[in-house]
Amino acid sequence: MIPEQRIHDLNEAGLADHEFRLRYLTDLLSRRTLDVQGVIQQLVDFQVAIPSWALGTGGTRFGRYPLGGEPRCLEEKIEDVGLLNQLNGSSNSISLHIPWDIPRDIPALQQLLQEQKLVIDSVNSNTFQDQKDQHYSYKFGSLSHTDQAVRQQAIEHNLECIRHGEALGAKTLTVWLADGSNFPGQQHLRRAYLRTADSLASIYEGMPSDWTMLIEYKPYEPHFYSMVIPDWGTSYSLCQQLGKQAQVLVDLGHHLPNTNIEQIVGRLLQFGRLGGFHFNGSMYGDDDLTTGSIKPYQLFLIFNELVDGARDQAVTNAAVAYMIDASHNTKDPLEDLLQSIQNILTSYAKALLVDREALQEAQENNDVVRAEELLRDAFQTDVRPLVAEAYRHSGGVLDPIAAYRAEGIREKLIQQRGKLSLSTGL
Ligand code: LRH
Ligand code: MN
Numbered sequence: 024m025i026p027e028q029r030i031h032d033l034n035e036a037g038l039a040d041h042e043f044r045l046r047y048l049t050d051l052l053s054r055r056t057l058d059v060q061g062v063i064q065q066l067v068d069f070q071v072a073i074p075s076w077a078l079g080t081g082g083t084r085f086g087r088y089p090l091g092g093e094p095r096c097l098e099e100k101i102e103d104v105g106l107l108n109q110l111n112g113s114s115n116s117i118s119l120h121i122p123w124d125i126p127r128d129i130p131a132l133q134q135l136l137q138e139q140k141l142v143i144d145s146v147n148s149n150t151f152q153d154q155k156d157q158h159y160s161y162k163f164g165s166l167s168h169t170d171q172a173v174r175q176q177a178i179e180h181n182l183e184c185i186r187h188g189e190a191l192g193a194k195t196l197t198v199w200l201a202d203g204s205n206f207p208g209q210q211h212l213r214r215a216y217l218r219t220a221d222s223l224a225s226i227y228e229g230m231p232s233d234w235t236m237l238i239e240y241k242p243y244e245p246h247f248y249s250m251v252i253p254d255w256g257t258s259y260s261l262c263q264q265l266g267k268q269a270q271v272l273v274d275l276g277h278h279l280p281n282t283n284i285e286q287i288v289g290r291l292l293q294f295g296r297l298g299g300f301h302f303n304g305s306m307y308g309d310d311d312l313t314t315g316s317i318k319p320y321q322l323f324l325i326f327n328e329l330v331d332g333a334r335d336q337a338v339t340n341a342a343v344a345y346m347i348d349a350s351h352n353t354k355d356p357l358e359d360l361l362q363s364i365q366n367i368l369t370s371y372a373k374a375l376l377v378d379r380e381a382l383q384e385a386q387e388n389n390d391v392v393r394a395e396e397l398l399r400d401a402f403q404t405d406v407r408p409l410v411a412e413a414y415r416h417s418g419g420v421l422d423p424i425a426a427y428r429a430e431g432i433r434e435k436l437i438q439q440r441g442k443l444s445l446s447t448g449l
């Protein structure tokens with residue numbers, strides 16, 4: 024942890040510039056009767072969970088180039104998230120992957136979480152890899168497998184994930200299935216779906232009444248002919264069958280190129296089934312790049328739907344769980360997470376600036392250009408002072424990446440954990 028005095032000193036250097044820019048923007052936005060303090064408070068309140076697997080290098084089936092200083096155990100992963108949260112006040116939770124992060128000493132972990140002011144967000148099950156002592160292989164599927172014994176093993180793994188999560192106060196189980204087929208004819212498409220629905224129902228029954236099951240979809244990879252849950256329609260239909268505690272999870276990288284993701288978000292909000300987000304950036308597919316690095320306008324349009332839905336009394340969607348799902352081999356993963364959060368908050372801030380009354384009027388009058396310009400006006404506003412101010416309000420620093428570098432954090436982590444430390448994960 025960085026001492027409070029040091030945080031203060033780090034902010035001192037950029038404070039005059041920051042205040043100048045913030046004052047200008049506040050004046051400008053206030054002329055449009057925008058509640059700037061309200062916007063800053065909404066940025067302060069916005070929290071994005073960090074997945075344990077994003078803290079180390081990885082995310083490729085080719086070479087993996089260790090950076091050094093990467094967390095070697097769950098405790099060190101929690102410490103890394105605590106540090107990120109100290110810098111920007113925007114990531115107060117961590118998402119676990121079982122069995123990469125089996126919690127062992129529960130009281131000690133609880134204490135550490137408390138010290139770091141963090142909570143456990145969700146537990147993610149893993150039936151996409153065979154584990155060492157596993158009886159049956161998932162080569163031909165897990166929850167959709169033709170063999171009841173394999174399905175049962177996968178069901179039990181999910182129930183075990185829930186038990187691990189319960190011990191640490193989590194309330195969400197995320198299920199992503201790698202199940203699918205590589206060749207036409209390999210799998211009976213309808214039967215694979217029915218078996219999956221059945222297996223999910225067994226997990227759902229074993230879930231505590233205050234838990235949520237998030238069902239993630241993905242169109243391809245690791246299978247290239249069919250995936251059992253390829254799209255939001257399939258996730259949605261499974262949720263409908265399961266009950267109120269099941270919700271759809273949208274991972275930004277799990278769409279075919281040019282899919283209108285913001286429209287999917289709007290639909291799910293309308294149906295009250297948007298449960299969670301996995302933020303990342305994508306050029307081709309499931310690239311897991313930095314959020315907002317490739318299509319910032321799309322990210323803004325997604326937030327535009329979220330903000331619009333939140334303001335509409337007719338939308339009764341429960342709170343959405345936000346998480347980053349990224350993996351890095353060329354960047355320092357901690358710097359990437361700081362960048363990702365910066366891009367997420369920037370897009371959110373811009374969406375909060377949209378003049379919704381004027382937009383609705385333009386839409387009702389079919390004034391296409393005016394409607395588009397209203398969105399572009401918000402998108403092109405430089406909101407960085409608002410985001411920096413939100414960091415400062417939460418006790419963080421104005422410029423998290425600069426502070427991370429000035430503090431020599433990576434160098435210190437390498438000293439503590441070694442040059443070759445490798446975390447478990449993707
Ligand atoms: C695979 C994946 C998926 C899950 C994560 C654990 O595509 O990236 O998005 O959420 O692994
Ligand atoms: Mn994901």
Ligand code: MN
Pocket residue numbers: 274276277309348
């Ligand atoms: Mn993915």
